[in-house]
Amino acid sequence: MTDAVVVGSGPNGLAAAVVLARAGVSVLVVEGAATIGGGTRTEALTLPGFVHDVCSAVHPLAASSPLFTTLPLHEHGLEWIEPPLALVHPFDDGPPARLERDIDATASSLGADRERYLALVGPFARQWSALAIDALAPLHWPAHPVLLARFGFYGLQSIERLVSRFSDRAASAMLAGIAGHANRPMSSAGMGALALVLASAGHRVGWPIARGGSRAVTDALASYLITLGGKIETNAPLRSLAELASARAVLLDVTPRDVMRLAGDVLPDWYRRALSRFRYGPGVFKVDWALSGAVPWRSPECARAGTLHLAGSYDQVAAGEAVVARGEHPEHPLVLVAQPSCFDATRAPEGKHTLWGYCHVPNGSTVDMLPRIEAQIERFAPGFRDIVLARHVMPPAALEARNPNLVGGDIGDGAYTLRQLFFRPVVRWHPHTTPVRGLYLCCAATPPGGGVHGMCGFYAAQAALRDEFGIATSIAS
Numbered sequence: 001m002t003d004a005v006v007v008g009s010g011p012n013g014l015a016a017a018v019v020l021a022r023a024g025v026s027v028l029v030v031e032g033a034a035t036i037g038g039g040t041r042t043e044a045l046t047l048p049g050f051v052h053d054v055c056s057a058v059h060p061l062a063a064s065s066p067l068f069t070t071l072p073l074h075e076h077g078l079e080w081i082e083p084p085l086a087l088v089h090p091f092d093d094g095p096p097a098r099l100e101r102d103i104d105a106t107a108s109s110l111g112a113d114r115e116r117y118l119a120l121v122g123p124f125a126r127q128w129s130a131l132a133i134d135a136l137a138p139l140h141w142p143a144h145p146v147l148l149a150r151f152g153f154y155g156l157q158s159i160e161r162l163v164s165r166f167s168d169r170a171a172s173a174m175l176a177g178i179a180g181h182a183n184r185p186m187s188s189a190g191m192g193a194l195a196l197v198l199a200s201a202g203h204r205v206g207w208p209i210a211r212g213g214s215r216a217v218t219d220a221l222a223s224y225l226i227t228l229g230g231k232i233e234t235n236a237p238l239r240s241l242a243e244l245a246s247a248r249a250v251l252l253d254v255t256p257r258d259v260m261r262l263a264g265d266v267l268p269d270w271y272r273r274a275l276s277r278f279r280y281g282p283g284v285f286k287v288d289w290a291l292s293g294a295v296p297w298r299s300p301e302c303a304r305a306g307t308l309h310l311a312g313s314y315d316q317v318a319a320g321e322a323v324v325a326r327g328e329h330p331e332h333p334l335v336l337v338a339q340p341s342c343f344d345a346t347r348a349p350e351g352k353h354t355l356w357g358y359c360h361v362p363n364g365s366t367v368d369m370l371p372r373i374e375a376q377i378e379r380f381a382p383g384f385r386d387i388v389l390a391r392h393v394m395p396p397a398a399l400e401a402r403n404p405n406l407v408g409g410d411i412g413d414g415a416y417t418l419r420q421l422f423f424r425p426v427v428r429w430h431p432h433t434t435p436v437r438g439l440y441l442c443c444a445a446t447p448p449g450g451g452v453h454g455m456c457g458f459y460a461a462q463a464a465l466r467d468e469f470g471i472a473t474s475i476a477s
């Protein structure tokens with residue numbers, strides 16, 4: 001008999017399974033889809049020979065995850081590729097802002113704001129490994145209280161407030177584009193935290209991609225899990241918790257909406273009511289392109305970047321995100337683009353390329369954003385449309401059909417309101433536990449939230465090991 005069952009094989013489900021198996025607990029992972037990986041899958045979505053990251057593509061959090069960096073994932077095929085520039089944020093004229101691993105080089109691209117950028121981001125970038133342990137965690141007594149207090153001071157601010165210190169357009173626009181990953185308006189408190197996390201991780205490990213595609217991350221986790229004795233079943237959607245009654249621990253890499261559905265009457269009313277207050281955020285409209293050549297960027301620096309944020313000035317980024325927050329569709333959205341085939345030859349036939357991109361839309365939107373997304377790319381790469389060989393488009397409903405955790409196309413598994421930055425999915429000291437004995441939550445709707453880092457899985461597994469098996473575990477053990 002299996003001691004623990006993990007439902008869902010996203011990076012958090014697999015991370016939880018690895019932590020349990022590493023502690024000597026027998027584990028079975030059941031995945032509803034035909035393949036493992038959740039939001040970390042790579043598929044041939046367009047033409048033969050072109051492979052595309054269906055969801056996650058760029059991995060500063062995975063490459064610097066306190067958990068993943070302790071696991072032998074490179075021995076199981078995971079290889080990071082770091083593009084020369086992590087991120088480029090182009091403008092209609094003049095040089096783009098750029099984020100590089102070297103913080104001095106980054107600051108030098110920010111004109112008059114050089115010293116102000118170094119003062120804001122430098123302390124977190126220099127101590128990112130220490131900060132990651134406290135920032136990628138539920139509320140707890142911090143290991144580095146002074147550093148975390150400083151991070152909290154800036155992180156709790158809105159981007160609007162954080163960039164008011166800058167005088168040049170480059171730093172403001174770049175930070176706004178980075179914060180855009182949280183899919184919230186620039187006036188929201190707490191947005192500073194995400195911008196500082198992604199910038200600091202970038203200065204520590206770059207914004208790398210995985211050779212062969214993002215599935216290499218979850219394939220490596222699965223391969224390591226199997227060496228530890230774990231088992232994985234695909235095409236095995238859980239329809240009711242009652243199916244797993246014999247397991248000592250059940251860990252759900254399942255979004256709160258579906259936790260309520262699967263659990264039926266098992267959840268006490270107060271907990272169900274609390275879960276039903278959990279709020280989902282806006283969705284995304286995702287596009288993958290097969291291209292006959294490299295994107296004809298106007299600025300040569302764009303060709304050296306793994307990721308690009310296309311929207312222009314701070315005001316243009318902020319305006320687009322504010323429109324989405326109002327439940328409408330921006331005419332000129334912030335478009336987030338990655339060009340993995342420029343740095344990884346396995347992604348496309350020789351001489352040809354792939355491009356990955358999305359923009360934010362209201363939750364459940366049915367509006368076709370393809371023309372607006374391509375217009376933003378054309379703005380910075382005239383002639384782009386002429387090199388498109390094929391497109392694969394996923395509006396919110398298509399994303400959710402592939403993975404039920406993407407409710408209404410929300411890729412963060414819940415909105416990043418100030419409350420839900422700290423308390424996910426409910427207000428609870430141990431948020432990965434539930435009031436039901438043996439039942440734990442490990443999806444990105446728990447702290448520390450979205451992104452490929454496996455830390456939600458680690459904290460859920462740690463709680464299950466402690467409460468069900470009497471085993472104490474730490475990140476490195």
Ligand SMILES: Cc1cc2nc3c(=O)[nH]c(=O)nc-3n(C[C@H](O)[C@H](O)[C@H](O)COP(=O)(O)OP(=O)(O)OC[C@H]3O[C@@H](n4cnc5c(N)ncnc54)[C@H](O)[C@@H]3O)c2cc1C
Nearest residue numbers: 008010011012032038039055056057058237238444451452
């Ligand atoms: C378009 C897009 C772009 C993204 N880009 C990035 C990026 O560049 N970098 C980054 O770090 N993150 C990115 N993310 C976010 C990242 O993919 C997620 O935060 C991460 O995958 C969450 O991991 P998870 O394990 O919590 O859930 P998921 O990865 O969503 O996995 C959940 C799994 O559980 C399975 N499941 C659900 N219900 C059941 C059930 N009842 N029975 C059995 N199985 C079930 C699902 O099929 C799925 O496989 C992106 C996401 C999307 C959608």
